[in-house]
Amino acid sequence: TAGADVALAARRVERLEELAKEIEALGRKALVIPMDVTDEKSIEAGFAKVKSDWGRLDIAVNNAGVSNIKPAEEMSKEEWQTVIDVNLTGVFLTAKHAAQIMKEQNYGRIISTASMYGLVGNIAFTVVNYHASKGGVVNMTRALAAEWAKYGITVNAIGPGFFDSEMTHASVNTPEFQQYVKMSCPMGRIGKEGELNPALLFLAAKESSYVTGQTIYVDGGWTSI
Secondary structure, rough: OOOOHHHHHHHHHHHHHHHHHHHHOOOEEEEEEEOOOOOOHHHHOOOOOOOOHHHHEEEEEEEOOOOOOOOHHHHOHHHHHHHHHHHHHHHHHHHHHHHHHHHOOOOOOOOOEOOOHHHOOOOOOOOOHHHHHHHHHHHHHHHHHHHHHHHHHHEEEEEOOEEEEOHHHHHHHHHHHHHHHHOOOOOOHHHHHHOOOOHHHHHHOHHHHHHOOOOOOOOHHHHHH
């Protein structure tokens, strides 16, 4: 509805195809691309497809993420690495290949999904790998913004609080979690559907051309206390 043609990239192609139909019903183009952010060749091929079909890339949104709960002293190297590979290395590789196209245009908007847990710790979930990966995204956003500003590319991130999603659904709908939110979040609730959209649209807009290296926390005030 904001006027963009959208290339959709993920491992589960069948879900992308459903979303593509919704986008096309709104009168925009949709391109479905199988992509695994832990496989650089997959990423490279996906961006090559976008460039081949559409000739340019204006906005890239990094939204792949995973988590697993394990006390730090029991966490295996493999459990640590899986989260880092997706949440941090995958974000870097996606930004890298997006920037290669955007550099040629002297224009681009790269927006990554960080987390409020990239700024603070927590006492509810033992997810040190997730905290580390999202903290890395926050500072990588600053570093890439500084490096690519000369190419007309802005690099920013969004730091969501808790939203009801595929990854969080089992946790956020328990009485214990609701009590935790009431104690920890000034607004006393999790985010609602659509409340991330304005931040994303702002960072994707041409008018935000002087905003780069920033993380906007959409967290009901969680990180303000």
